[in-house]
Amino acid sequence: MRRVSIFGATGSIGQNTIDLIARDPQSYDVVALTGGRNVAQLARDAIRLNADVAVTCFDDELPSLRDALAGSGVEAAAGEAAMHDAATRPADWVMSAIVGAAGLAPGLRALEQGATLALANKESLVTAGPLLMQTARDHGGRVLPVDSEHSAIFQGLVGEDINAVERIIITASGGAFRDWPMDDLAKATVEQASTHPNWNMGQRITIDSASMFNKALEVIETKEFFGVLPNQIEVVVHPESMIHALVGFHDGALMAHVGAPDMRHAIGYALHWPDRKPLPVERLDLTKIGQFTFRAPDPDRYPALPLAWRVMEEGGLSGAIFNAAKERALDLFIDRQIGFLDMARVVERTMDAISPRQGLQNDIPDLDTIRDADKEARRVASQMIEQLG
Ligand code: NAD
Ligand code: MG
Numbered sequence: 001m002r003r004v005s006i007f008g009a010t011g012s013i014g015q016n017t018i019d020l021i022a023r024d025p026q027s028y029d030v031v032a033l034t035g036g037r038n039v040a041q042l043a044r045d046a047i048r049l050n051a052d053v054a055v056t057c058f059d060d061e062l063p064s065l066r067d068a069l070a071g072s073g074v075e076a077a078a079g080e081a082a083m084h085d086a087a088t089r090p091a092d093w094v095m096s097a098i099v100g101a102a103g104l105a106p107g108l109r110a111l112e113q114g115a116t117l118a119l120a121n122k123e124s125l126v127t128a129g130p131l132l133m134q135t136a137r138d139h140g141g142r143v144l145p146v147d148s149e150h151s152a153i154f155q156g157l158v159g160e161d162i163n164a165v166e167r168i169i170i171t172a173s174g175g176a177f178r179d180w181p182m183d184d185l186a187k188a189t190v191e192q193a194s195t196h197p198n199w200n201m202g203q204r205i206t207i208d209s210a211s212m213f214n215k216a217l218e219v220i221e222t223k224e225f226f227g228v229l230p231n232q233i234e235v236v237v238h239p240e241s242m243i244h245a246l247v248g249f250h251d252g253a254l255m256a257h258v259g260a261p262d263m264r265h266a267i268g269y270a271l272h273w274p275d276r277k278p279l280p281v282e283r284l285d286l287t288k289i290g291q292f293t294f295r296a297p298d299p300d301r302y303p304a305l306p307l308a309w310r311v312m313e314e315g316g317l318s319g320a321i322f323n324a325a326k327e328r329a330l331d332l333f334i335d336r337q338i339g340f341l342d343m344a345r346v347v348e349r350t351m352d353a354i355s356p357r358q359g360l361q362n363d364i365p366d367l368d369t370i371r372d373a374d375k376e377a378r379r380v381a382s383q384m385i386e387q388l389g
Contacts, residue, residue: 008097010035032086043068111141118270120146129224144270151266152244152257167248171238175210188340198241212302219308230312303344317373318356324377325350
């Protein structure tokens with residue numbers, strides 16, 4: 001039996017992970033499930049999967065979680081220290097599906113135990129890619145990509161020499177506003193930005209898809225995970241979301257990964273890796289689909305996207321600053337304090353205001369240094385509201 005934990009179990013990725021595990025309960029010994037305010041769901045799943053412990057990140061939710069778990073034998077815990085403890089419980093496979101930079105520390109703890117970390121939390125790699133990968137190497141842990149594009153690239157590289165890779169193309173749906181008139185974008189509402197044309201995901205990543213901040217994060221994630229150069233990474237808009245990524249080799253061949261827009265493809269691949277097992281996903285009928293289309297991303301429509309290359313060139317703490325400023329700008333948009341297009345402005349100006357080398361003593365910043373940069377970027381991003389005008 002494999003010991004598994006799921007961080008962010010109540011979210012979109014967490015629920016898809018639970019769906020796969022619950023289909024084959026005999027194969028898994030569930031250690032920890034973590035979540036936020038949705039304690040009823042957390043408790044239901046913890047009982048159903050017979051987890052050792054269920055943890056909510058909010059201290060004030062402990063009484064409700066305790067009530068919901070009463071008599072079940074599943075331990076209830078809450079708060080930051082409990083999240084930390086859950087991440088240090090020995091597990092063979094850990095799903096990292098918390099949203100935002102909050103997912104970084106639990107992922108690091110799991111890697112320090114030598115676990116295989118199935119990484120949906122792309123913010124970890126953007127914020128602290130070198131630290132995360134080094135922690136895995138130092139402790140015999142392993143990181144497996146769960147973002148659909150990165151799982152696709154990973155699968156395209158099986159049996160290949162990374163030195164034969166010329167380029168990596170990641171696809172983008174174009175998000176909610178890909179066909180909107182440009183003049184309407186500034187007025188786009190939170191509700192409009194929270195609807196994705198193809199994927200069913202958490203609200204934050206859905207809005208990030210509309211702005212293409214999500215794709216910017218994924219470009220950086222590609223560099224950090226596969227170690228390719230910034231100029232080897234390309235983004236193409238592919239409205240059908242069926243081709244998830246393509247790997248281009250130096251003989252000119254392109255290897256594409258094609259599948260329905262269902263995250264259980266990528267979660268299942270990481271769960272069963274290095275094997276490939278049957279998955280309950282739709283089988284595509286290509287004759288019904290008829291055609292796949294592609295277009296170049298328009299930088300005027302998606303000003304967030306070019307920022308990824310700036311982050312990769314600057315290095316150091318730039319990823320941490322970029323991600324934190326993006327998270328803060330997204331909070332401000334969701335709180336209706338800034339407009340849709342202001343998010344990219346806030347992030348760019350925050351990057352202008354903070355040097356990515358500030359406070360950087362060595363090439364791999366440690367967690368405290370990264371946290372300081374993250375905090376500072378959120379503070380500076382909050383102040384940018386006044387400058388927008
Ligand atoms: P979601 O909002 O649906 O779920 C987030 C989970 O994290 C919930 O369980 C929530 O309780 C928990 N959480 C939120 N804030 C927390 C905090 N501060 N501390 C501890 N736990 C916290 O998000 P999602 O769409 O499932 O995305 C999760 C991660 O996976 C994100 O990093 C996202 O970018 C990535 N991802 C998601 C998809 C997708 O299809 N949803 C695809 C690729 C990558
Ligand atoms: Mg993705």
